[in-house]
Amino acid sequence: MAKEIICAGFGGQGVLTAGMLLINAGMEQNKNVLFYPSYGSEMRGGTANCTVKISENLIASPVSKSPDILFTMNTPAIDKFEERVKPGGLLLVNSSIVPADRSYRSDIQVIKVPVTEIAAEENNPKGANLVMLGALAANSDLFSIEYMESAIVSFFEKKGKGKFNEKNTACYRRGVEGR
Amino acid sequence: MAKVLLKGNEALAEAALAAGCRFYSGYPITPQTEILEYLSWRMEEVGGEFIQAESELAGINMVLGAAAAGARALTTSSGPGFSLKQEGISYLVASDLPAVIVDVMRIGTGLGDIAQGQGDYWQLTRGGGHGDYHTLVLAPASVQENADMMAEAFDLAEKYRHPVLIASDAAIGQMIEAVEIPEFREHDINKYEWTIKGCKKGCEQRKIQNVYYTNPNYETYLKEKYDEMEREEQRYENVCVEDAEVVLVAYGISSRVCREAVETARAEGFKLGMIRPITLWPFPVKAFSEAKEAKAFLTVEMNILGQMMDDVKLATNANYAVDHYGSIFEIPEADGIIAKAKDMWKKGEI
Numbered sequence: 001m002a003k004e005i006i007c008a009g010f011g012g013q014g015v016l017t018a019g020m021l022l023i024n025a026g027m028e029q030n031k032n033v034l035f036y037p038s039y040g041s042e043m044r045g046g047t048a049n050c051t052v053k054i055s056e057n058l059i060a061s062p063v064s065k066s067p068d069i070l071f072t073m074n075t076p077a078i079d080k081f082e083e084r085v086k087p088g089g090l091l092l093v094n095s096s097i098v099p100a101d102r103s104y105r106s107d108i109q110v111i112k113v114p115v116t117e118i119a120a121e122e123n124n125p126k127g128a129n130l131v132m133l134g135a136l137a138a139n140s141d142l143f144s145i146e147y148m149e150s151a152i153v154s155f156f157e158k159k160g161k162g163k164f165n166e167k168n169t170a171c172y173r174r175g176v177e178g179r
Numbered sequence: 180m181a182k183v184l185l186k187g188n189e190a191l192a193e194a195a196l197a198a199g200c201r202f203y204s205g206y207p208i209t210p211q212t213e214i215l216e217y218l219s220w221r222m223e224e225v226g227g228e229f230i231q232a233e234s235e236l237a238g239i240n241m242v243l244g245a246a247a248a249g250a251r252a253l254t255t256s257s258g259p260g261f262s263l264k265q266e267g268i269s270y271l272v273a274s275d276l277p278a279v280i281v282d283v284m285r286i287g288t289g290l291g292d293i294a295q296g297q298g299d300y301w302q303l304t305r306g307g308g309h310g311d312y313h314t315l316v317l318a319p320a321s322v323q324e325n326a327d328m329m330a331e332a333f334d335l336a337e338k339y340r341h342p343v344l345i346a347s348d349a350a351i352g353q354m355i356e357a358v359e360i361p362e363f364r365e366h367d368i369n370k371y372e373w374t375i376k377g378c379k380k381g382c383e384q385r386k387i388q389n390v391y392y393t394n395p396n397y398e399t400y401l402k403e404k405y406d407e408m409e410r411e412e413q414r415y416e417n418v419c420v421e422d423a424e425v426v427l428v429a430y431g432i433s434s435r436v437c438r439e440a441v442e443t444a445r446a447e448g449f450k451l452g453m454i455r456p457i458t459l460w461p462f463p464v465k466a467f468s469e470a471k472e473a474k475a476f477l478t479v480e481m482n483i484l485g486q487m488m489d490d491v492k493l494a495t496n497a498n499y500a501v502d503h504y505g506s507i508f509e510i511p512e513a514d515g516i517i518a519k520a521k522d523m524w525k526k527g528e529i
Binding site: 020023024027032033034035036037039058059060061062063065 | 184210293349350354435436438513
């Protein structure tokens with residue numbers, strides 16, 4: 001079965017990079033992977049999202065009607081996609097900016113992590129998406145915690161950005177801890 | 180070569196270079212602009228010419244010039260921009276010139292919108308410009324096929340000295356999959372005797388002209404060319420067609436969802452199959468002879484009118500029920516396709 005993930009947030013919060021990190025991790029395990037971004041006339045500060053599918057089998061549609069995992073970085077992302085999450089699925093919430101009193105569907109697992117604050121504490125404000133990926137790895141069976149970390153490291157090395165990996169893995173590990 | 184992650188549009192651009200394309204002239208339009216953007220820096224690295232033309236018209240006519248000189252020339256567009264290229268395509272056909280033109284289809288008539296669509300089927304397959312012609316049309320269904328079809332398109336274009344169109348769509352163009360780019364091969368622009376060069380004094384002058392003016396037997400020549408394409412170049416993929424009671428017909432991104440529909444329906448005991456045209460023209464009539472148990476055919480296309488139904492009726496001599504499952508703005512969904520196919524099957528029983 002394909003694992004389907006939607007990553008959504010404000011432009012600049014790294015949701016598209018998070019999607020790329022996930023399909024890169026899948027590809028390095030020789031799985032079929034697909035990434036479909038929202039595209040078109042987006043504006044700075046507007047919303048961005050992508051759909052990711054990872055599967056042993058051929059992948060059909062690039063869109064996801066009912067994702068297994070919803071990776072959100074802000075409130076509009078939850079407003080838009082929460083209802084689609086598969087019953088029993090996982091919703092990852094950025095509790096740094098989503099109000100604490102917000103209520104959620106009762107038939108899904110909701111994990112709240114203050115990813116923006118954690119990334120700031122780690123002096124890596126752009127690493128909030130990596131904190132969330134840590135939470136994703138710790139709370140799903142998509143990839144093992146160790147494998148996801150190694151795939152993140154190799155992704156940035158391939159991009160010539162290996163020198164940031166120490167800071168990046170620090171963010172990722174805080175996400176695994178969830179605090 | 181190892182697999183890399185690329186957008187469909189980028190994979191197509193890189194594969195064009197791998198196929199020996201060294202001339203590109205085009206104009207930006209969503210959802211194909213990544214091809215232009217990618218080639219704007221990458222073409223220079225491989226020693227080719229990239230021109231952002233002042234319009235689509237200029238772009239296609241520069242391609243005509245480059246093709247006449249023997250280069251593997253490419254232009255790409257979408258929707259309204261692709262319409263503007265039709266005059267040039269007609270001239271390429273008339274001049275017996277090879278070239279590859281990509282249409283990354285978007286939705287709608289007029290300006291339409293930037294969402295994925297498959298509304299250009301008639302324009303692609305019927306000869307979108309003036310005159311009396313067809314072009315070969317290849318329809319990729321994945322990022323890998325976007326890459327693999329480029330060399331095939333250029334080879335076919337030169338085999339027939341005829342433009343070849345690629346019918347991509349916004350979904351195939353925008354999505355990222357793991358892809359293996361084919362090996363780079365060189366194209367010698369002096370490979371063919373018909374290409375025009377500078378002419379030294381005393382050497383025989385070559386001309387690229389309308390074949391109607393230069394070939395006294397043009398009628399037979401052209402008819403035979405199209406007959407040969409129809410005979411030799413039909414490409415398709417049949418999925419569970421032999422015992423299928425309802426056969427889906429779909430290409431591009433829609434065919435991927437149909438494959439899922441076939442698997443799901445068969446798991447429920449409903450014998451569904453799919454014919455996937457890989458060439459839209461020539462339409463793969465041969466694929467239909469395998470559908471021996473079929474009661475009905477259902478095209479699945481991202482358009483309103485079910486443009487491919489005409490070709491399915493012709494391919495089946497109008498002996499079967501033919502209907503259309505259309506989706507607008509959205510990629511079709513397997514559940515809806517199966518429901519409609521079952522509906523057709525029930526009507527067939529009565």
